[in-house]
Structures are given as C-alpha cells and as structure tokens.
Amino acid sequence: MERRRSRSPRxxxxxxxxxxxxxxxxxTKLLKDRKSLPVYEALLQLENLLKLxxxxxxxxxxxxxxxxxxxxxxxxxxxxxxCTQPRRVxxxxxxxxxxxxxxxxxxxxxxxSVRFDECSSESTLLKYLTDxxxxxxxxxxPTLDQYDIIILDEAHERxxxxxxxxxxxxxVLQKRRDLKVIVMSATLNADKFQHYFEGAPLLSVPGRxxxxxxxxxxxxxxxxxxxxxxxxxxxHAFEDPGDILVFLTGEEEIETACRxxxxxxxxxxxxxxxxxxxxxxxxxxxxxxxxxFEPAPGPNTKNIPGRKxxxxxxxxxxxxxxxxxxxxxxxxxxxxxxxxxxxRVESLMVSPISKASAKQRAGRAGRTQPGKCYRLYTxxxxxxxxxETTHPEILRSNLTSVVLTLRVMGIDNLVKFDFMDPxxxxxxxxxxxxxxxxxxxxxxxDLTELGSLISEFPLDPELSKILITSERFKCSxxxxxxxxxxxxxxxxxxxxxxxxxADKAKAxxxxxxxxxxxxxxxxxxxxxxGQRQDWCSHNFINPRSMRAAAEIRxxxxxxxxxxxxxxxxxxxxxxxxxxxxxxxGxxxxxxCKEKSSIxxxxxxxxxxxxxxxxxxxxxxxWVLYHEYILTSxxxxxxxxxxxxxxxxxxxxxxxxxEGFPDSQGKRxxxxxxxxxxxxKK
DNA sequence: GAGCACTGC
Numbered sequence: 001m002e003r004r005r006s007r008s009p010r011x012x013x014x015x016x017x018x019x020x021x022x023x024x025x026x027x028t029k030l031l032k033d034r035k036s037l038p039v040y041e042a043l044l045q046l047e048n049l050l051k052l053x054x055x056x057x058x059x060x061x062x063x064x065x066x067x068x069x070x071x072x073x074x075x076x077x078x079x080x081x082x083c084t085q086p087r088r089v090x091x092x093x094x095x096x097x098x099x100x101x102x103x104x105x106x107x108x109x110x111x112x113s114v115r116f117d118e119c120s121s122e123s124t125l126l127k128y129l130t131d132x133x134x135x136x137x138x139x140x141x142p143t144l145d146q147y148d149i150i151i152l153d154e155a156h157e158r159x160x161x162x163x164x165x166x167x168x169x170x171x172v173l174q175k176r177r178d179l180k181v182i183v184m185s186a187t188l189n190a191d192k193f194q195h196y197f198e199g200a201p202l203l204s205v206p207g208r209x210x211x212x213x214x215x216x217x218x219x220x221x222x223x224x225x226x227x228x229x230x231x232x233x234x235x236h237a238f239e240d241p242g243d244i245l246v247f248l249t250g251e252e253e254i255e256t257a258c259r260x261x262x263x264x265x266x267x268x269x270x271x272x273x274x275x276x277x278x279x280x281x282x283x284x285x286x287x288x289x290x291x292x293f294e295p296a297p298g299p300n301t302k303n304i305p306g307r308k309x310x311x312x313x314x315x316x317x318x319x320x321x322x323x324x325x326x327x328x329x330x331x332x333x334x335x336x337x338x339x340x341x342x343x344r345v346e347s348l349m350v351s352p353i354s355k356a357s358a359k360q361r362a363g364r365a366g367r368t369q370p371g372k373c374y375r376l377y378t379x380x381x382x383x384x385x386x387x388e389t390t391h392p393e394i395l396r397s398n399l400t401s402v403v404l405t406l407r408v409m410g411i412d413n414l415v416k417f418d419f420m421d422p423x424x425x426x427x428x429x430x431x432x433x434x435x436x437x438x439x440x441x442x443x444x445x446d447l448t449e450l451g452s453l454i455s456e457f458p459l460d461p462e463l464s465k466i467l468i469t470s471e472r473f474k475c476s477x478x479x480x481x482x483x484x485x486x487x488x489x490x491x492x493x494x495x496x497x498x499x500x501x502a503d504k505a506k507a508x509x510x511x512x513x514x515x516x517x518x519x520x521x522x523x524x525x526x527x528x529x530g531q532r533q534d535w536c537s538h539n540f541i542n543p544r545s546m547r548a549a550a551e552i553r554x555x556x557x558x559x560x561x562x563x564x565x566x567x568x569x570x571x572x573x574x575x576x577x578x579x580x581x582x583x584x585g586x587x588x589x590x591x592c593k594e595k596s597s598i599x600x601x602x603x604x605x606x607x608x609x610x611x612x613x614x615x616x617x618x619x620x621x622w623v624l625y626h627e628y629i630l631t632s633x634x635x636x637x638x639x640x641x642x643x644x645x646x647x648x649x650x651x652x653x654x655x656x657x658e659g660f661p662d663s664q665g666k667r668x669x670x671x672x673x674x675x676x677x678x679x680k681k
Numbered sequence: 682g683a684g685c686a687c688t689g690c
Contacts (some may be wrong), residue, residue, distance in 0.1 A: 087688065115690055132689040161689065250686065314686050335686035348686060393688090401690090412685065458690035490685065499683095555690095614682040631684060 017076075018102065018109045022405050027103040033102060037065030037203045043073045046182075046203060050074075050149075052462075054173050055181045055200040059190040061207025066184050067153055072098050075109070075126035076147050080178075082144075083151040084131040086159045087319060088114035095119070095128040102126075107548060113460070116551055123275055131161035135405065138165070141456065142409045143172050155185040155193060156356065157318070158392035163420060164402060166196065168409060170418045186356070189389050196420050210366035212328075216379040224331045225253050227376045229260045232309055233328050234263070235374070235450035235476065237272050241325025242371070243296055244309040245316060247361055249335045249350050254279045254311045261309065273299065274306030280320070281313045283489060286544060292322050317360055321367070328365040330358060332377040332386070337396050341427040343604055344588070346398055347630040354390040358382065394422050399423055400461050403431040404440055407447045408455045434588065437654045438465050457559055459483055467556065468565065473581040477569035478520050480560065482578070484553035485519040486626060486638070491545035492522075492613070502540040510615035513575045514640025516582055516626070518615045523549060582624060587651040590624050591636060591646075592665030599623065599636065605661040611637040623664075648676065 015022050034040060039060060060066040085091040095112035104110055111120030113129040120127050129137075131152070138144055150169065152162055169181050183193050183200075194202050221227035228246050235244055248254050258277050265275045274297035280289065297306030310322060314334045334357070336350045353361075358375065365371025375382065383454040394402070397550040403414065411417050414428060435441040438461055440451030454464040454630050461484045470479035485491070494502045509525060511517035526546045529535040536543040560567065570577070583590075591608060597619050599608050608628065610616065614637075616623075622644050625636035648655055648669065653674075660666050 124682090130689060136690060157688095159688070251686090252684075281685095281686065316689090319687070337686075487690095494684090609682095611684090613684080629685085633683090633684085 010024070016103050018104055021103075023103055023613075025571075026100070030101050033470065037069060038063070038208055039065040039069050042203060043069065044206050046070065047073070047077070048202055048398050049203065050180050050182075053199070053201055054170075054177070054179065055183065055197040057190055057193045057197070057200050057202045058182055058184045058205070059187055059202060060184065060205040061186055061209065062367075063208030064205045064647065066205065067094055068098050068101065070182065070184065071151055072102050072110070073130070074151075075102075077088060079127070079148040080146065081126045081149045081151065082134060082147045083126070083128050083153055084134050084162065084165070085128060086131055086154050086157050086162065087382050088117075088130050089319075091128040091130050091133075092117070092119075098126065098128075116555065119155070127239070131159055131165060134143055135161045135164060136458075137528075139166055139405060139408045142168075143175055144179070145176075146215065148178070149182065150179070151182045151184060153184045156187075156189055157184045158390070158394070158420075160393045160397060160402065163392055163394045164405065166420050167418050168411075170197075171411070186360075189356070192420070196418075203452040209363055210368070210370045212362045212366040212371045212373050214362055214373045214375065216375050216382065217377060220378055220381065221376050224248075224333065224376050225257050228257055228311075228329050228331060229264060231376065232261050233264050233327075234269075235307070235327050235372075236307065237268065237274055239327065239372070241305045241307060242369070243322070243324045245322060245325045245328040245364055246309065246311045246329040246331075247316065247334070248311060248313065248331050249333050250313060251281050251283065254281060254313065257311050261311075270302050270304075273297070273304040276306065276308040278308060278310045279312075280310050280316060282315050283542075285542070287643060289320075292320070296324070299364060308646050316364065317357060320408050322364075323368055324373045325364055325367065326369060328361055328371065328373040330361045330373060330375045332358065332375060332381070336391075337393070337395050339398055340429065341398075341424065341430045343606060343628070344398070344430060345628045345630065352381075352386055354387045355382070356389045358386060388501070394419065394423055395421055399427050399431040400434050403428065404435055404451065404455050404461055407441065412446075435461060437588065437651065438462065438585065440465075453563060456563060457483075457556060459487065459556070462585040463487070466581050467560070469584040470581050471565050471568060474568040474570040475574065475577045475581055476560070476565070476567045478574070478578050479581055480553055480556050480567070481520050481523045481549075482516055482582075483556060484525055484549040488545045488548045489542065491519075491542050491549070492542045493542050495540075498540075505538075505540045506615070508539070510617075511575070512617060513579060514616055514623070515614055515638045516640045517575060517578060519638070520578070522546075523553075526550075578625070579640050579642055580650065582640065583642055583646045584650045585646055586624055586626065587654055588624065588667075589628070589636075590647065592663065592668065593619060593621050594664060600663050600665060601628070601636075602663070602665050603660060605663050606634060608634045608636045610639050611635040614639050645674055645676075 011518045025134050071081050075081050091114050099106040099110040107119045108123050110126045111124040113133050194200050212299050258279050261277050276297050278291045296308045299305050333350055336351045336354050337607050340350050362373035365373050440454050442448050454461050457464040467479055467483050470476040492506050509522045533543050591601045594600050620641040622642050623639045624642045626638035629635050
C-alpha cells in the first residue's frame with residue numbers, strides 16, 4: 001500500500017521512509033514552515049548539480065535555512081552525510097531541530113558528535129559535528145569512508161579546523177571519486193572558495209533578515225567607549241522601543257561602559273524609560289550570562305516603555321544570539337589573536353574588525369524586525385581601513401598541533417599541502433622544529449611512535465608529551481590533573497571590589513615550588529570538598545573552570561588507560577618529579593634571572609617579569625613558564641622553580657646551545673655541562 | 682604588583 005502511494009507523483013508519502021511509521025502531525029506542521037524557507041526551492045537544483053560535480057559552493061545568509069534543509073534533503077536520498085559546525089552548541093541544537101523536522105528520534109537517523117557527547121548510532125544517516133571532531137575522525141580514517149557527502153558549514157568563519165579540512169578534502173577528492181563536498185558560506189568570500197575548488201559551481205540563496213539601516217559617525221571618535229555611552233543614551237532617549245546591543249573589545253571596557261551608562265541614565269530620571277544594562281563576555285559566570293535573556297523592563301511611572309542594553313564582546317557576533325535587538329552600536333574593534341613565530345608568542349591585540357564582521361554585527365539588529373546600526377567610525381574608515389574578511393585563524397596561530405595532525409593524516413609533503421591561505425614558512429618551521437625536539441617527528445620529519453601517541457590526546461603536543469612522560473616520573477595522577485587545569489580558563493576569580501579577600505583565598509592553595517603545583521592543589525581541594533559550588537564561590541574559584549577540568553581529566557584518563565599507560569603516583573620527591581616531568585615538554589619555555597626581578601627567556605633573550613598573579617614567594621634563579629603574554633609589560637605566567645641540570649638531562653639535544661644568544665643563563669648552563677662532563681670521567 | 686576576544690579536540 002505505502003509503496004504504491006509513495007510512487008504516485010502527486011500524493012506526498014504519509015509514512016516516513018526512514019522509520020516506516022506514519023508521519024506525526026508535528027511533522028506536517030513543520031513541513032509547512034520548511035517549505036517557506038528561501039533554500040527550499042534550491043534543493044532540487046542542488047541535487048542535480050551534485051550529479052555533475054564533486055564540489056559545490058552554497059552561499060546563503062542567515063535565515064536561508066541552509067544548515068537545516070540541505071543536510072536533511074541529502075540524507076533523505078539515503079546518503080551518509082556529515083555536516084560540520086564551528087561551535088558545539090550549534091551542532092547539538094541543529095541536530096535536535098532536524099531530527100524533529102524529519103520525524104525521527106535524535107541519535108538514530110539524525111545525530112550529533114561533539115566533545116564529551118556522542119549521540120549517534122549505526123543507523124545514523126545524518127550527523128552534525130564540530131569541525132574539530134571531524135578532524136579527529138579524519139586522523140583515524142583519513143579518507144573519511146564512513147561518509148558519502150561532507151558539508152563544511154559556516155566556511156566563511158575560516159576556523160583552524162575548517163581550514164585544515166579544506167586542504168584534506170582536496171586530497172581525499174582525488175582518492176575518492178564518489179565523495180561529494182558542499183561548502184556552505186555567507187557571502188563575501190564565496191568566490192574565493194570557488195577559485196580554491198576549481199570549477200565548483202556556485203549556488204546562491206537569499207537570506208531572510210529584516211532591513212538594517214546603517215549610520216556612520218561624521219568625524220572619527222577618539223574615545224570609542226565614551227562614544228558608545230553617548231550613542232546608547234541618544235537611542236534610549238529618542239528612538240522607538242527595542243533593545244540595544246553594543247560591541248566593545250573586552251571585560252574592562254565593558255564594565256566601564258556599563259557603569260557610565262547607568263550613571264547617565266540616572267541623570268535623566270523618569271523622563272526616559274527604565275534601562276537594564278547587562279555586560280556580556282565569556283569569562284562571566286553562566287548565571288550572569290543568563291541575564292541577557294531576561295525581558296526588558298516594563299514602563300515607568302510616565303508610561304514610557306523600558307529597554308535592555310547589552311554591552312558585549314565578540315561573543316554576541318556569532319556564539320550567542322539575543323532576540324529583540326533592534327539597535328546595534330558597533331565600535332568597529334575587537335581583540336584578535338596574533339602569533340609571532342620568532343618570539344613564539346601568541347598575544348591579543350585590539351584591532352579593526354573586517355567588513356564581513358561589521359556586516360554580521362549589523363545583522364544582529366534585524367532578526368525580529370527592521371533595525372538600526374550605529375557604527376562609531378566614519379564611512380571613509382570603513383571603506384579604506386577595514387579588510388574585506390577577517391584574517392583566517394591559521395595565519396594567526398601557533399601551528400604545532402596542526403602540523404602533527406597533518407602528519408598523522410598521512411600528509412607527508414607539507415610544502416605541497418594546498419592551504420587556502422598558506423601560513424608563513426617561519427611558522428611551519430617553528431612547528432616542525434618543536435615537534436622534532438619533543439620527539440614527535442624524527443630528523444627526517446617523519447612521525448615517530450611517540451608522535452602518534454602524542455597525537456592521541458586532545459591537548460597541545462607539549463602537554464601530551466608531559467602526560468606520556470609522567471609514567472616514567474611516577475606522577476601521572478598529578479600530571480593528568482595539571483593537563484586538565486591548563487586546558488581551562490583561569491580558575492582564580494578576582495573581582496575588583498574584593499581583590500584582597502580573593503588573594504587570601506588563593507594563598508591557601510599556594511605551593512612554594514610554583515603555580516603548576518598550585519593548580520594541582522586547587523583541583524585536589526575541589527575534589528576533596530565534593531565538587532561543591534558553594535565551596536567554589538567561598539574560595540573565589542570559578543566553578544565552571546573546575547567542572548570543565550574534571551570532565552577533561554576524565555577524558556584524558558580514559559585515553560591514558562586505553563593506550564596502555566599506567567597511572568602512578570609516588571609521594572616521595574613528588575614536587576621535584578612533577579616539575580622534572582613538566583620540563584620534558586616545556587624545556588623551550590625557561591627563563592633565568594638577570595637581576596632582582598627581571599628575567600630573560602633563554603632562547604629569545606627577551607626581558608620578562610613574572611606575572612603578579614604568581615604564588616611564588618620569592619624570585620628563584622631558574623623558572624619554567626607556561627605562557628608568555630604581552631600586555632602592559634612582557635610577562636611570563638604560570639611559573640615554577642626548576643633546576644637547570646634537569647634541562648640538560650631531559651633535553652640534551654635542545655641544549656646544545658649553539659643558536660642561543662649570549663646570556664647569564666647560557667653561561668651557567670655551559671659551566672654546568674663542563675662540570676657534568678668532568679664528573680663522568 | 683595586574684589582566685584574560687572567541688572557539689575546538
């Protein structure tokens with residue numbers, strides 16, 4: 001019966017071909033909405049193009065429905081489909097929505113896969129996953145045979161993982177003529193993708209956003225925070241009801257702006273509506289982040305409606321969507337990561353955003369009704385100083401992990417690997433050099449056994465290395481904790497108003513040998529106290545960091561056991577063993593005291609100071625640091641005391657010292673070497 | 682003696 005009916009060209013099937021069950025009423029209701037999406041009419045065209053081409057570029061703005069409709073349409077053709085997303089929340093929520101639209105149970109025909117949460121099965125035809133997760137799958141199965149179609153969504157964001165997948169796709173498409181790839185992107189750089197995948201046809205679908213009127217300032221603003229405050233007050237006093245979203249660059253600025261807006265609003269009294277001012281940045285505790293979803297305040301005594309005003313970082317550009325925003329105020333700036341391969345340092349710099357970002361920010365005003373966007377820069381600045389698109393992440397990152405990943409996927413000629421934007425040769429050289437010193441690559445640049453072990457862990461190669469070495473130093477229990485703690489946001493909270501109390505709380509955990517041991521002791525205390533939220537808040541510890549660390553530690557432990565490594569811990573010589581073990585991975589990050597509190601990094605001879613957040617009670621001769629940051633000064637942060645002899649024992653190859661600049665540290669190491677040689681005789 | 686855009690495995 002069903003067969004005959006589904007063959008009929010006119011009547012739509014009443015039973016779901018995937019489950020053989022009749023469609024629910026919810027399905028019918030959702031189908032109506034789906035049919036009104038701009039992308040709906042393009043689906044057949046897409047199917048036909050796929051018969052002729054291996055790669056297709058699909059360009060569509062927010063609201064076109066491409067993320068939900070394209071993958072499910074292809075899965076409906078009985079193809080195994082993977083669709084990547086840059087963020088885990090998106091992968092999970094889109095999968096849930098699509099399962100509902102397809103009238104199947106989430107985790108069966110439609111599933112998702114993100115870190116810590118695998119929701120798919122044998123029967124899964126369509127899987128949404130984070131781009132990083134697909135990369136992990138590709139490390140195991142470099143030709144991705146488990147899929148017929150791979151969709152790279154949000155390609156315009158050019159995340160590190162998506163960029164590597166682009167290059168990988170080029171290789172795999174040669175080996176698998178049956179594989180199809182769809183690159184889905186917002187506009188602006190679709191032609192770049194088309195050029196990269198030579199001959200790939202471009203399919204465009206319109207978006208569905210309300211119009212947003214854009215205003216520029218007439219003259220350049222000197223103080224953009226003050227300008228933002230002024231603009232918010234003007235909107236609040238003179239514009240129609242609707243919430244305001246302001247884009248600034250960071251925590252401090254945002255808190256200042258919030259204070260000033262509240263102060264200004266108070267001056268106006270009842271002549272304007274109530275204004276709810278909410279800061280939004282990623283390091284805020286989740287409870288504070290939830291405030292952005294609170295409704296705008298009601299009318300005041302003069303019956304003027306209230307509104308809310310959210311002052312946010314880039315987090316509101318893509319990661320968090322706030323409905324009801326009608327006005328956007330855009331500073332035109334954001335903090336961006338930059339990488340200096342010569343100094344081997346990643347730092348954050350306030351930089352102008354791209355035109356693509358400016359457009360994205362403006363679009364945040366048009367999600368529910370027509371909106372307005374006030375740009376705190378001139379049209380001339382926009383035209384001449386803003387780049388078309390944001391510099392892809394791969395050009396701004398340390399590539400140690402990336403190079404290792406490529407090697408594991410069997411890419412042996414890195415020079416020939418077709419990057420959409422090739423990274424600086426110096427950055428690649430740095431990565432190869434460090435991987436060689438870690439023992440992950442041999443002198444020919446080939447992957448070693450240790451290298452493939454290192455690549456198994458979801459960690460930076462240096463951290464994986466110390467985790468593996470921890471077996472030898474009988475401190476794996478502690479190093480598992482340390483790796484987890486170094487992978488999460490700084491767990492120590494220090495609110496300005498209670499700085500001293502917070503410092504005292506932190507002092508309870510301080511370990512005399514350094515910040516690494518302090519991190520371990522915080523985690524131990526957290527577990528000992530039953531992982532309690534109230535314990536965290538009482539001790540100025542960020543509970544989110546601790547929960548994340550516990551989860552990561554569990555994941556690392558499972559992997560650790562699976563690889564046949566042994567969890568050992570020995571009390572005798574514990575601190576020394578831990579610090580030696582850290583040296584086995586971070587020997588390139590050591591500094592020697594020059595005078596009083598000034599240090600010089602050994603390899604680059606950069607003058608640095610130990611960051612004031614350290615728990616070290618004095619300034620030792622030699623330290624190992626976890627990160628080198630450029631802020632008001634050059635700082636090294638997360639620092640522990642080491643004995644320079646360990647360096648010679650653990651990384652003799654690196655400390656041959658030929659390429660090192662002359663310094664007190666180098667001379668000390670040289671004389672240590674001499675006396676060691678003498679003792680051996 | 683002071684500061685951490687945002688993701689992701």
